[in-house]
Amino acid sequence: SAVISQKPSRDICQRGTSLTIQCQVDSQVTMMFWYRQQPGQSLTLIATANQGSEATYESGFVIDKFPISRPNLTFSTLTVSNMSPEDSSIYLCSVEEQRTGYTFGSGTRLTVV
Amino acid sequence: DAKTTQPTSMDCAEGRAANLPCNHSTISGNEYVYWYRQIHSQGPQYIIHGLKNNETNEMASLIITEDRKSSTLILPHATLRDTAVYYCIVRGFQKLVFGTGTRLLVSP
Numbered sequence: 361s362a363v364i365s366q367k368p369s370r371d372i373c374q375r376g377t378s379l380t381i382q383c384q385v386d387s388q389v390t391m392m393f394w395y396r397q398q399p400g401q402s403l404t405l406i407a408t409a410n411q412g413s414e415a416t417y418e419s420g421f422v423i424d425k426f427p428i429s430r431p432n433l434t435f436s437t438l439t440v441s442n443m444s445p446e447d448s449s450i451y452l453c454s455v456e457e458q459r460t461g462y463t464f465g466s467g468t469r470l471t472v473v
Numbered sequence: 474d475a476k477t478t479q480p481t482s483m484d485c486a487e488g489r490a491a492n493l494p495c496n497h498s499t500i501s502g503n504e505y506v507y508w509y510r511q512i513h514s515q516g517p518q519y520i521i522h523g524l525k526n527n528e529t530n531e532m533a534s535l536i537i538t539e540d541r542k543s544s545t546l547i548l549p550h551a552t553l554r555d556t557a558v559y560y561c562i563v564r565g566f567q568k569l570v571f572g573t574g575t576r577l578l579v580s581p
Contacts, residue, residue: 361519393568402560403517403571452516454569461507462569464516 362387362455364465372471373443380439381468383453388433393454393462394426403452409436443472477561482576485555491548493575495561498542505564506537508546510557511574517560520546551579 363386373379383392394406407415407428415428429437440447452467478496485491497506505524509517521528521535523544528535534547548555560574 364516395571397514402573405568405570408568450514454516460519461505461522461564462509462517463519466516467514469514 361457361460362389362463364453364455364463366453366465366468368468369466370469370471372473375444375472377443378439378441379443379470380437381451381453383436383438383465385434385455389455389457390433391456392430392436393456394428394436394438395452395454395464397450397452397467399448406438406451440470443470445472448472477563477572479559479561479572479575481573482578485548485551485577485579487553487579487581488550491546491551491555491577491579493546493548493559493561493577494543495545496543497561497563500541500563502541506535506541506544507562507564507569508533508535509560509562509569510555511560512554512557517571520559522564551577553579553581555579 365384367382392409395403397403405418406421407417409415409428409430411430411433427439448471450467450469452464454462454464505522507522508520511517521533523535537544556579558574558576562569
């Protein structure tokens with residue numbers, strides 16, 4: 361299965377600042393997905409990122425808050441903008457695979473203070 | 474996407490079989506049932522998936538009822554390392570929608 365590398369693995373940020381999370385895959389994939397997992401909660405899909413087109417956001421998530429880039433078939437970034445303590449979560453990227461459905465990165469643990 | 478219902482938590486003794494149920498009564502004919510688990514805030518790990526036939530791999534077995542409205546994930550010999558949150562997901566078009574999952578605690 362694909363190997364996904366996420367950076368940073370964790371960060372502590374000041375409120376009002378922005379953080380960009382990188383997701384690198386070791387193979388070319390059509391679709392990449394970004395999830396958020398708030399403390400003690402399940403995973404919530406933020407958006408789907410296709411290479412060469414605008415990301416598709418789920419209800420409750422907007423591009424101004426979570427801009428996404430997808431410059432090629434192996435890389436994507438998610439930015440968490442103008443952060444508040446409510447943005448403290450684990451952010452995960454995921455790719456679709458033929459055999460296993462989806463493979464997930466190990467996540468970025470974000471704490472906003 | 475079809476919604477799934479799982480028990481909030483379950484306990485299992487080490488070495489015994491863990492049977493995790495999932496209801497998905499609104500599943501459509503072409504939707505697959507996927508199972509993932511998440512160990513202590515790591516990224517979710519794929520376990521198994523199926524459409525209508527029972528499936529088995531090196532990790533687990535998946536039993537899907539004939540009407541496809543429910544399924545059971547079976548870990549045949551649970552170990553302490555199987556303690557995790559298990560998610561049953563009915564896969565919609567090109568995306569996974571996670572429910573609340575079952576927190577499985579395997580005890581000595």
